Amino acid sequence: MEFVFDWQRGARTGVSEAVLCGAKSPAQIGFILGEARARRARLLLTRLEPAAFAGLDEDARAGLDYDPLSHTAVLGGPVPTVAGAVAVVAAGTSDLPVAREAARTLAFSGHEALLIADVGVAGLWRLMARIEEIRTCRVVIAVAGMEGALFSVLGGLVSAPVIAVPSSVGYGVAEGGRAALHSALASCAPGVVVVNIDNGFGAACAALKMLGARAAG
Amino acid sequence: MEFVFDWQRGARTGVSEAVLCGAKSPAQIGFILGEARARRARLLLTRLEPAAFAGLDEDARAGLDYDPLSHTAVLGGPVPTVAGAVAVVAAGTSDLPVAREAARTLAFSGHEALLIADVGVAGLWRLMARIEEIRTCRVVIAVAGMEGALFSVLGGLVSAPVIAVPSSVGYGVAEGGRAALHSALASCAPGVVVVNIDNGFGAACAALKMLGARAAG
Amino acid sequence: MEFVFDWQRGARTGVSEAVLCGAKSPAQIGFILGEARARRARLLLTRLEPAAFAGLDEDARAGLDYDPLSHTAVLGGPVPTVAGAVAVVAAGTSDLPVAREAARTLAFSGHEALLIADVGVAGLWRLMARIEEIRTCRVVIAVAGMEGALFSVLGGLVSAPVIAVPSSVGYGVAEGGRAALHSALASCAPGVVVVNIDNGFGAACAALKMLGARAAG
Amino acid sequence: MEFVFDWQRGARTGVSEAVLCGAKSPAQIGFILGEARARRARLLLTRLEPAAFAGLDEDARAGLDYDPLSHTAVLGGPVPTVAGAVAVVAAGTSDLPVAREAARTLAFSGHEALLIADVGVAGLWRLMARIEEIRTCRVVIAVAGMEGALFSVLGGLVSAPVIAVPSSVGYGVAEGGRAALHSALASCAPGVVVVNIDNGFGAACAALKMLGARAAG
């Protein structure tokens, strides 16, 4: 196997390497899980489709905590988490898979996120009903597809950094997430930062780095 | 001259043909103005840059009411207007040229618009302070560049039809207005309709048609 | 379930929230249907593929009026409709699913549309044969894919507002509907307004707003 | 000078090489004109901006028939022309520079085109008033910007081949001519063929080749 896993990444950059399973074969995934078990290392797997999870052999699946909605799996059991530092806010229920990928990544690293869904701006009262709760968090991750108006509205209402995750939810000009991505980047609310489309994992990594930055302050 | 002006368009479609001056020479513009004067017809000119206006000869300019901000001119004097039917709402002061093109087109046809500017969603309180006023209008024209979040927020707050005019204001991914256009089209607020980038004139024409539709109800 | 349905949207904006089923699981759709039944609310479901409809459990399907061509379903039975206010004009037979999504949305809110199909401009006589009928309507919804020339031709022939719905019908440069969308936005016929590709539902919502009608939901 | 002019192209392909002046220096253009004079060859120059024409030295300009609207120049004097074979139809007056580039190219090769302008489909009666005249021609060149609906309407009305020339006239999504180009390519009227944006010269070359094909029939 030609893998050169970056086991030191957590120490060096503050976030551990995860296994992006999308383009990997069951044999390749099994090999990495075996290495991790040998090192007694915990491991996060992302973009592991239900069919791909089912395709792993039994040894590989043993002890994996798999979540079919977010396509994530965790090896090594849960760690104690603290709550209240990060809010994950999703515009619609269709954005939940991405939002949960973020929440699961945070939980893997010891943070239980406040997860709020279905607060799209077409019914602004839904967001307003939760805004004080969101304001108690130190970092906000916002997930939205279609036109992504949530990013700017949130960015104008909270003082925490807002990490926008455009989702690929939508059709027509919104198909694939470019409309939401450009909305996030062009946001009139300064201080909104953006990650790639559907990249809940990356948003959580950034949030963890920001909490580290602030903790060190 | 090869012009075949569509003098019957007003009767046929509810909105008169206007003269789009952008790609016309001073001689061409002067010729149409002459024809209109001969017919004692009123005429609206759009996209007439200050330099192009200055380049018209004196006869052509005589009696023209020119507005340098919106690049529009009116031949034939003002008509009595009624107020209160249409709101023109601009996200930022940079959107004013487009917003005024809409307002001037409405005035040409007898409607004085309620013009509200600088209510971008990064400071939501500004829009909320004016929302009751906007709700009294029967049609709402919204002008916004950058990420165009205003379209969805407005669309979720009023029962009148909302005509979105994406403006070309912005830089980076927002340059040229595509980001705002896609936001408008992908809006999560149903019932928002869209015209071409910077097309304040077209939005006003649509509003006039809608008022006709409703008036006939 | 994390749903926050916007039951007041009809009262607030003139059009009720519908359930966009594309990215929802059978459990999520069933949950909303249950809530609606508990409130004795009528409900419109869109983008419900035949396979997804079949995947709902029997309780959820009970009493649903499903239309496989337009992928729409209605809970709560028909309401009395009035005819003659809205024309839905489709360029080709391939545009019928989108056209019917519009017509079904209108019917849900009490309007029976005049539905006219297969009047593409390559055979202009077909449109001309129906134009007087179309002219009797107060709002016109036009659905066209490929090059979308129908939008401009119609826009120049009627005084009612024309809502253009580009459809994703086409291949090569027309694939996905961008060519038709840009034709609609760049139309030389002023007063044409546009919604997202394949968005028959949105066009109907806009038409309802233009009529000043209240949703029956 | 590194020029290798293709003097035999006319014999080989039916249309002579022309000098595309856009990216050439006055010295380069002067050199080719000198070569042509030495061979007593006639020569067509395209995309020669007024400033570039003024920048040629006097010897180079001598005997050039320059047309500032179409940016074309002819060396070698007019040839006798026959009329009636080709119609050049322009949607708006802004399309005239491109339409005239086509007409001048045809005249250079002995064909006087029937030039018709300002017949955009927003006022369909204007086209209908000229359609019988157009039907007498053996090839039709259509020039249109914005949404290019003229191509499909014309294609459905005449039996001659229609060569579509999208023009770069327009703003917003129509800027640069892509919307009109895609309309032409996706036309629902079969038999419409297309050349590059603003390429009146190429359309005329194609028309000349088609006349040859038919003449040979």
Added chain:
Amino acid sequence: MEFVFDWQRGARTGVSEAVLCGAKSPAQIGFILGEARARRARLLLTRLEPAAFAGLDEDARAGLDYDPLSHTAVLGGPVPTVAGAVAVVAAGTSDLPVAREAARTLAFSGHEALLIADVGVAGLWRLMARIEEIRTCRVVIAVAGMEGALFSVLGGLVSAPVIAVPSSVGYGVAEGGRAALHSALASCAPGVVVVNIDNGFGAACAALKMLGARAAG
């Protein structure tokens, strides 16, 4: 059924309407075939996938001449053809389905095309070996995917009009046919005209119009 077939198109425009089957249901296709049989009209069907052909009921399939490579079917039997007027030249064997769609359309209207394949310019000798044969034809249809260099090379070698059909064959930047389309449009060989990607039918219609032939339908 909402069909309004344009049976007079052949007389009006020189090419008969064909049935584009891609987005039609078996019932819709069967209905049109029935109408044609009732009128004793010949009919060409395009983009009829093998599975769709198999899905037609027996009555509908009766007497249809189906070609699985080009996805075309003909109702009404062959007509006598003349050879030698049109060459159909395909760069690679992968372009054959599109090339045959053109050839079948020509045959439907009485022209037997000279079909030449696998003459891509990476091995120029292959084209040169056939060029004299191609030069005997009055119209040339060229089909090429990937980078579409064949269009310019051919355009510089023959005096007949060259109709370029970009094919969607290719991967990476060539996927979907845009690279070949832009090559055709930007060709340095004047007189090349272009149709939509994979549109062999449209190219044949254009060729027929160029020949001045009347469709036999």
Added chain:
Amino acid sequence: MEFVFDWQRGARTGVSEAVLCGAKSPAQIGFILGEARARRARLLLTRLEPAAFAGLDEDARAGLDYDPLSHTAVLGGPVPTVAGAVAVVAAGTSDLPVAREAARTLAFSGHEALLIADVGVAGLWRLMARIEEIRTCRVVIAVAGMEGALFSVLGGLVSAPVIAVPSSVGYGVAEGGRAALHSALASCAPGVVVVNIDNGFGAACAALKMLGARAAG
């Protein structure tokens, strides 16, 4: 004047509203400066071109600290700054205007950035020579155009959050900054977050939010 300045934005969101001067007239800019002076508020102006600065009247310019490289101006004098919290790293000298816009925004709010330039990855030793210094900072802003490889390399070397600012420096496929933007978004180094092209101001605002600092405005 139609301005509704959001004077409370600093308190609400942690970063004060700045004046984006790009599309504003001298009169509009002068008006806001006057309002600020009346409130004795400090103010940051961005995208103020040298010609626009020169075009302000003398009263407006009085007391403005203008920096022609970054096109920023500050009203209200410097505030005491602390150093060491933020690094601003620019790949090339051409990225300095954007990098300085970030540094000036930080200074306006009390942070003196560590500014490091000309450390593009084509000569990796230049970055390695400064990496320990960069590692001492709590937030890193990286500015790069062309292919933006710096973002990923930096993201893999430091544990602080990395804010990527793609710059519009480049030609060909890099023109306008899209190549660098996509590199930043697709970075293989998790935890990199991105702002719009050339948006040094937004990056600084995000950094301030990450530090939990309050704007001094």
Added chain:
Amino acid sequence: MEFVFDWQRGARTGVSEAVLCGAKSPAQIGFILGEARARRARLLLTRLEPAAFAGLDEDARAGLDYDPLSHTAVLGGPVPTVAGAVAVVAAGTSDLPVAREAARTLAFSGHEALLIADVGVAGLWRLMARIEEIRTCRVVIAVAGMEGALFSVLGGLVSAPVIAVPSSVGYGVAEGGRAALHSALASCAPGVVVVNIDNGFGAACAALKMLGARAAG
């Protein structure tokens, strides 16, 4: 069969024609294999999916050396290879199929490549650990998807020519390989050359040309 295989390409251009199987039927592939066997020619087949390989009849498959990871097959048995001239460096394990297509093409022509994988720049130490080995090679082929930062880093570290192969690995803005392609083309490291997305075969051909080697075919 209409094939005109270019058997002399190896002699003429230094690299033999290979059979790109993607759009070919089993019958077409079988026919070429038969021709090659008759000539006793060796043959390389690319983009032969496992299902397509399984679909070949037994005669066609006989003696084919098939590699399911790279989708390549070789007819004619191995040739002696020399090692050390070319390095093939892949950023991640997901890039291995493309990297192996390059390596198999090189092996077909007598070169055994040094294959190094999983050295993406997010963990720069992995590349640094292998860099001296890479520096011993005369040509370097680099394969990377996502943001393609590897191309610039490698280009700045070795004196051999670097051939960049962007891979289609990635999601969001990286989907399909355009982000990596643009990174390669815009690389700040001069001397990097680029081939089409996923074109491992083309990269190997270029490497062979650079080595001045003759294809063994």
Added chain:
Amino acid sequence: MEFVFDWQRGARTGVSEAVLCGAKSPAQIGFILGEARARRARLLLTRLEPAAFAGLDEDARAGLDYDPLSHTAVLGGPVPTVAGAVAVVAAGTSDLPVAREAARTLAFSGHEALLIADVGVAGLWRLMARIEEIRTCRVVIAVAGMEGALFSVLGGLVSAPVIAVPSSVGYGVAEGGRAALHSALASCAPGVVVVNIDNGFGAACAALKMLGARAAG
């Protein structure tokens, strides 16, 4: 000054760093020239527009060999060159600035290129007349705009590596060089490699590396 010039790049990568002047101020350029003089280093400057060259102060300009066509300047005098290793082939005279940037870069490093212009494929005989001369070279650089068909034709005729440089020459779909770029990348002639649009400098650097690779063989 914040410059960190990479003086060791020549030794490390085989090609020296050049000064890309496009976005640098006269002061910045002057500073680097001063440093080079102090080290008695030779230096190549690219993208130095005539106006920028004229804007340098006299000391900076002293001893610079400036070429206004290619916008390049050389400090340090000519070096002896050898001829015959590299051909630079330009499709049209408009491609000469890019072709000369390549030739000047080669001359700076001791190679006198064979420069051939105006051999576009619309007149194939022009290329054929020079092909034997081109075949004597060990590396071929091809420069072409518009549709870039030259790349594939050349790639199929020579055994040397072909480096394609798409130029931004063209209009309509060819504007900016993307059509030529995609033609080069999608070339059906294997072994063609590509650099960024208008990047004659990069092509020359790649050629130098290839000569080194071969020389070392």
